[in-house]
Every structure is written in structure tokens, then in C-alpha cells.
Amino acid sequence: MAELARLLKESWSLVDEQQDRMAAYFYARMFTIDPKLRDMFPVAMDVQRSRLLGAIVTAIQTLEDPERFAEYLGSLGRDHRKFSVQPEHYETVGRSLIDALRAYGADQWSLEYDQAWRDAYDVIARVMITGAAEDRGPAYWYAQVLTHERRGLDTAVFTCRPIEPLPYRAGQYVSIECGYRPKAWRAYSMANAPRDDQTMEFHVKALGAGWVSGALVRRLRPGDMIRLAAPMGSMTLDRGSDRDIVLVAGGTGLAPLKAIIDDLATTNRTRWVQLFYGARTRDDLYDLPALARLAEHHPWLTLIPTVSHDPAYPGETGLLSDALDRHGPWQNHDFYISGSPAMVSATRHALTRLQVPSSRIRHDAFGRD
Known part of the structure; x- marks a missing residue:
């Protein structure tokens, strides 16, 4: 396995600087082999291409x-059920991926690289197909929007309730599709631990001309179905640890960390929690009043707001x-980091410099628009 890795x-280093063009080639090749697959995807493919590369x-x-x-x-594999992906589609995807890698690896591509990717993709496809086949839940859940609150020009907090129970753990995320942007799915974290009433809270920032985020911030209304x-x-949350906790949140990356606080609120008696909540300006600290109330209610929680351009x-x-x-010092703490890829990377580097073991650092990386 080490040799395969x-x-x-x-071989990936040969195409790393050409990721966008390679991804465009991959999708063009896939749709040429099987034109019916195009109907599974949104009209705008930019974010979809970047998500492919992130998954690889x-x-x-x-x-x-x-x-x-x-x-x-x-x-x-379970997530891809929302696209109605079938086992036979994986052969087309694998063929298109290796064709794209071979095309952009050019003269430096070798038969050894080719075989390594075939072997790896066979394992990847098998695990994804098994994950989808073993899932007994629906391919997706319909949920009704209950509340929608604008927090400034480009940020919104909304709540919804799935029609059927949707089991999840605090700190996880789901992909969301709304009727204003059909077939375009984007990942957002829940901002609360599971509740008896099944309600779920999401924090969304409209990033530029964001295809989905803009719709969720500016167009979504109570009563809408998503x-x-x-x-x-x-x-x-690592429930096997008794170490104190540091949460590091940038912007709407706050959401999953707020869910972890919500989860701790029902069980925590011994672990001190410090939340570093960062944004560009004080006005961008969109959830500060709610966090201040949490800190006042839970003596074990310390809130440290931080701004970078004020x-x-x-x-x-x-x-x-x-x-x-x-x-600090931080060597004996568990860390949870959520925010932009750049913020997560900078924080990880800082923690390495501060001698925090990587095994005590948790984060998820996924794309938003």
C-alpha cells in the first residue's frame, strides 16, 4: 500500500498545476462516453470540477x-446516491479519470503510473459502491425552511425541519440543494447537535456570485422546501478524551463548532473549552451575541473573538x-478547526509550530461556493 501511495x-504532482484544465477534460470525456450522465449535473460546473479534485x-x-x-x-458513496449514481457508472468515471491523468501527465506519464491509478480506482469504486449499497436511509431528505434571518449583507442563518428524521452527529455536514438552483449541491455544516424536534440550523455566507450560497442567503424564505x-x-467530538478543548472558527466555519458546543452542553462536566472566533471586522462576527449568551450560561466555555482587518x-x-x-500552551488540548481552506491550513501550521500533535487536530475540508 505504501508503494501504491x-x-x-x-504521478499527481505531474498534473497538480493543471487541475482545472484536467478536471474540465475529465468531465468532457465522461459526457462524451455517456451523454446521459450530463443530466445529473448542474449547468454551471466550476464548483463541481473543484469538488472532484478535492475528493481525489x-x-x-x-x-x-x-x-x-x-x-x-x-x-x-452514500452521498452520491443523491445523483442517482449506479454501479455501472463507476466504470465510465474511472476510464475518464485515467484518460485525463494520462493526457495531462503527457510525456512523463508511465505505464507504472497508469496501473497504479487503475488499481487505486478499483478499490475506491468498490468501497463507494459498497457504502451506497449498505445505506438503508433515503438518497436525500426533503426539509421545510422554518426561519430565515439575514445577518448583514451577505450572511444568513436559517433553520429547517426534515420531513423524515435525519440522523447525524454534531460536527458533521450535509449537501444542500434548493429549488432556486436545481441539481447544484453544496456542503454546509449543521450548527446544532441533534434535537428532539428534528430542527437543524445552518449558517451561510454568500461568496461573490455564489451559485448556491447566494440563493440560500438572498432568496430562501420560510416555507420553502430544500x-x-x-x-x-x-x-x-472525541468522547474518549478527557483533554480540554480548543475550537478555532473562521467566519461561517463557526457552525460545526457551535454544534459541538451544543453537544457538550448536555454532557460536559470536566473539560474547559476555548472558542477562538475570527472574522475580518467586528461587523463580520455575525453570531457574537448568541455566543456571548452561551459563554454566560456555560462557565466551562471561554469566547475569544478575533478580527484581522480592524x-x-x-x-x-x-x-x-x-x-x-x-x-496557550496547547500541547495537552484537543483542537477542532473549521473555516476556509487557507484559514485551516494556516492554523494547522501554527499548531505544528506550537508542538501540538497532529493526532489531536480535527478538521474537515469541503468546498462551498
């Missing part, structure tokens, strides 16, 4: 960790990684 990483990179990174590899790909795919993600802010300023440097 080496060949995959080595994650699969490569987890290959040498069998448990994580199986969990991730099994979840991915669809939720199977829950995914492994950034859940020098006059009376509290912590700079990047979240800077704020972590000013606190």
Missing part, C-alpha cells in the same frame, strides 16, 4: 490509513493563528 502522489486529493491522502480511507469513501443529502464528515477593535486582532500564539 507513493506512485499516486508522485483526500482519497490519496487517506490511502495509508485504512479506517479513515474506508470511512471517507463509504460516506462519499433537499439534504446524507451526513458526512469526521470532525466529531486595528481599532478592542479585543484580539490579527489572524487566528496569531491569536493562538498569544495564548
Whole structure:
């Protein structure tokens, strides 16, 4: 397995700087082989292409960790039920992927690389197909929007209730599709632990001309119906640990960490929790009043708001990684990180510098628009 992982990483380096073009080639090749597959996808494919690449990179990174590899790909297989993916589609996908890799690997591509990807894809497809086949839940859940609150120009918090119970764990996420953007699914984390009344809270920031996020912030209304795919993600509470906890949230990355706090509220008696909540300006700390109430209600929770582009802010300023440097020590804490890919990467680097073992750091990486 180690040799296979080496060949995959080595060959991926040949196409790494051409990811966007390679992904476009992959989808064009797939739709040429089987034109009917085009109907499964939205008109705008930019985010879909980036999600493909993210899934490939994650699969490569987890290959040498069998448990994580199986969990991730099994979840991915269950998630793909929302597209009505059938086992026979995996052959077309695999053929198209290897054709794209071969095309962009060009003269440096070798038969050894080709075989490594065939072997790896066979395992990936088998685990995903098994994950989908073993899932006894629906392919997706319909949910009705109950409340929708704008928090500034580009952020909204909304709640919904699935028509049928949707089991999940605090810290996980689901893909959401709304009627304003058919066939376009984007991943968002639940901001609460499972509740008896089945309600779920989501935090969404409209990113530029975001295809789905813009619709969820600006057009979604109470009474609307949305669809939720199977829950995914492994950034859940480690109940076997008795270490104190540090939560590091950037922007709407707050949502899954707020769910973890919600989860701890019913069981925690001994673990101190510090929440570093970062944004560009004080106005971007959209959920600060609710968090302040939580900190007041739970003595074990300490809130540390941080802004990066507001020098006059009376509290912590700079990047979240800077704020972590000013606190600590952190060697005996569990960390949960959620935010943009850049923020997660910077925080992980800071924690490595501060000698926090990687085994105590949890985060999920998924794309939003």
C-alpha cells in the first residue's frame, strides 16, 4: 500500500498545476462516453470540477490509513446516491479519470503510473459502491425552511425541519440543494447537535456570485422546501478524551463548532473549552451575541473573538493563528478547526509550530461556493 501511495502522489504532482484544465477534460470525456450522465449535473460546473479534485486529493491522502480511507469513501458513496449514481457508472468515471491523468501527465506519464491509478480506482469504486449499497436511509431528505434571518449583507442563518428524521452527529455536514438552483449541491455544516424536534440550523455566507450560497442567503424564505443529502464528515467530538478543548472558527466555519458546543452542553462536566472566533471586522462576527449568551450560561466555555482587518477593535486582532500564539500552551488540548481552506491550513501550521500533535487536530475540508 505504501508503494501504491507513493506512485499516486508522485504521478499527481505531474498534473497538480493543471487541475482545472484536467478536471474540465475529465468531465468532457465522461459526457462524451455517456451523454446521459450530463443530466445529473448542474449547468454551471466550476464548483463541481473543484469538488472532484478535492475528493481525489483526500482519497490519496487517506490511502495509508485504512479506517479513515474506508470511512471517507463509504460516506462519499452514500452521498452520491443523491445523483442517482449506479454501479455501472463507476466504470465510465474511472476510464475518464485515467484518460485525463494520462493526457495531462503527457510525456512523463508511465505505464507504472497508469496501473497504479487503475488499481487505486478499483478499490475506491468498490468501497463507494459498497457504502451506497449498505445505506438503508433515503438518497436525500426533503426539509421545510422554518426561519430565515439575514445577518448583514451577505450572511444568513436559517433553520429547517426534515420531513423524515435525519440522523447525524454534531460536527458533521450535509449537501444542500434548493429549488432556486436545481441539481447544484453544496456542503454546509449543521450548527446544532441533534434535537428532539428534528430542527437543524445552518449558517451561510454568500461568496461573490455564489451559485448556491447566494440563493440560500438572498432568496430562501420560510416555507420553502430544500433537499439534504446524507451526513458526512469526521470532525466529531472525541468522547474518549478527557483533554480540554480548543475550537478555532473562521467566519461561517463557526457552525460545526457551535454544534459541538451544543453537544457538550448536555454532557460536559470536566473539560474547559476555548472558542477562538475570527472574522475580518467586528461587523463580520455575525453570531457574537448568541455566543456571548452561551459563554454566560456555560462557565466551562471561554469566547475569544478575533478580527484581522480592524486595528481599532478592542479585543484580539490579527489572524487566528496569531491569536493562538498569544495564548496557550496547547500541547495537552484537543483542537477542532473549521473555516476556509487557507484559514485551516494556516492554523494547522501554527499548531505544528506550537508542538501540538497532529493526532489531536480535527478538521474537515469541503468546498462551498
